[in-house]
Structures are given as C-alpha cells and as structure tokens.
Amino acid sequence: GESVGLHLPTLSVQEGDNSIINCAYSNSASDYFIWYKQESGKGPQFIIDIRSNMDKRQGQRVTVLLNKTVKHLSLQIAATQPGDSAVYFCAGGDSWGKLQFGAGTQVVVTP
Amino acid sequence: EPEVTQTPSHQVTQMGQEVILRCVPISNHLYFYWYRQILGQKVEFLVSFYNNEISEKSEIFDDQFSVERPDGSNFTLKIRSTKLEDSAMYFCASRLEGTEAFFGQGTRLTVV
Numbered sequence: 001g002e003s004v005g006l007h008l009p010t011l012s013v014q015e016g017d018n019s020i021i022n023c024a025y026s027n028s029a030s031d032y033f034i035w036y037k038q039e040s041g042k043g044p045q046f047i048i049d050i051r052s053n054m055d056k057r058q059g060q061r062v063t064v065l066l067n068k069t070v071k072h073l074s075l076q077i078a079a080t081q082p083g084d085s086a087v088y089f090c091a092g093g094d095s096w097g098k099l100q101f102g103a104g105t106q107v108v109v110t111p
Numbered sequence: 112e113p114e115v116t117q118t119p120s121h122q123v124t125q126m127g128q129e130v131i132l133r134c135v136p137i138s139n140h141l142y143f144y145w146y147r148q149i150l151g152q153k154v155e156f157l158v159s160f161y162n163n164e165i166s167e168k169s170e171i172f173d174d175q176f177s178v179e180r181p182d183g184s185n186f187t188l189k190i191r192s193t194k195l196e197d198s199a200m201y202f203c204a205s206r207l208e209g210t211e212a213f214f215g216q217g218t219r220l221t222v223v
Contacts, residue, residue, distance in 0.1 A: 042217070046212075100156065
C-alpha cells in the first residue's frame with residue numbers, strides 16, 4: 001500500500017528565513033495531499049492542501065509544491081515566525097477522506 | 112469558529128478494562144474519523160464513518176474496537192478490553208464532502 005514519509009526529523013530555521021519541509025510518497029493512490037501542523041498537546045491543524053492534479057498551491061505565507069514525477073511534496077513557509085515552531089505532517093487522502101500521515105518534521109524557529 | 116471537541120482530555124485505565132472515548136464533531140459534517148498517535152510516532156488511521164456505518168477501517172481496528180454515533184451529535188470510540196499497547200493519543204476528526212478534516216485536541220489514553 002501507499003506510504004507517506006518525511007525526509008528530515010528536525011529542521012532548525014532562523015526567524016525571518018524561509019522554511020522548506022519535504023515529503024515523499026511511494027505511490028499515486030492519493031487524491032489529494034494535506035499539510036498539517038501539530039503544536040505540543042494539540043491535534044493536527046490544517047495548513048494547506050493540494051489536489052493530485054495540481055503542482056502548486058499558495059496560501060497565506062505558505063506554498064505547497066507537488067512533483068508527481070518524483071512523487072515529492074514540499075511545504076514552503078515564508079518569513080518563518082516563532083509561532084511556526086511545531087511538528088509538520090504531510091498526509092495523503094483518498095476519496096473517503098482517509099488520511100495516511102508521514103512521520104513528521106519538527107520545525108524549530110530560532111531568534 | 113466551529114471545532115471538534117473530545118472528552119476526556121486524559122483517561123487512565125487498567126489493562127483489561129473497557130474505555131469509551133467521546134467526540135462531538137462539527138455539527139454539519141458528514142464524515143467522521145478516529146486516528147491514534149503513539150508517543151513519538153506518526154498519526155495512524157483507525158476508522159472512518161459515514162452515513163451511520165463504517166466505511167473503512169485499518170488493521171489496528173480489530174474486534175476490540177467499535178464506533179458509534181448514538182444520538183446524531185456524539186461519535187464514540189470504544190475499546191472493550193484495553194491492552195498496554197493501546198496507550199496513545201486518540202484523535203477524532205470530521206469533515207464535509209471534499210474538504211479538509213478538522214481534528215479535535217485528542218484524548219490521551221494511558222493503560223496501566
């Protein structure tokens with residue numbers, strides 16, 4: 001079956017810099033992909049999603065890129081702020097909304 | 112802003128006991144889910160529920176697990192006879208058709 005996994009367990013970034021979080025998936029079964037942010041002691045919080053027939057989608061300070069050729073997904077956060085410190089998960093979703101999560105990347109924003 | 116609420120926030124139970132984790136999904140949502148997250152690991156899908164029946168379940172969701180939507184607002188996960196390895200954060204989620212899933216804050220289940 002499909003697996004969704006993250007390249008780096010921890011990403012340290014300076015406040016104000018841009019962050020890039022990467023994710024790989026093993027097959028193309030997902031209809032869409034979502035990035036979630038999880039702060040300590042809280043549930044996953046939706047950031048942005050992208051349909052599998054798209055290659056780029058932008059939100060407020062965030063951009064998701066999907067490269068189906070190499071089965072790679074990334075989340076770019078512009079001008080990273082201390083409040084962006086969290087664990088970031090990518091997840092692939094099917095038509096029933098079932099999500100398959102990756103392992104998570106801890107983003108640490110330093111002053 | 113509407114949110115998914117889960118109770119209790121923390122549940123401690125003895126091995127072999129039954130537990131019921133409760134969730135109130137967002138009121139107009141149609142799809143409901145339970146996920147779990149063992150400490151330090153990724154979030155894992157357990158079960159999805161639509162139109163008053165299970166639409167999909169994972170290998171984790173064995174005969175010890177059941178879900179119910181008893182009254183049109185609550186969505187519960189029951190574990191009949193808890194094991195030590197059931198200790199985890201359990202997240203409820205809900206969504207409308209074609210939209211992102213909204214997650215609750217989770218219930219931390221500790222089996223001793």
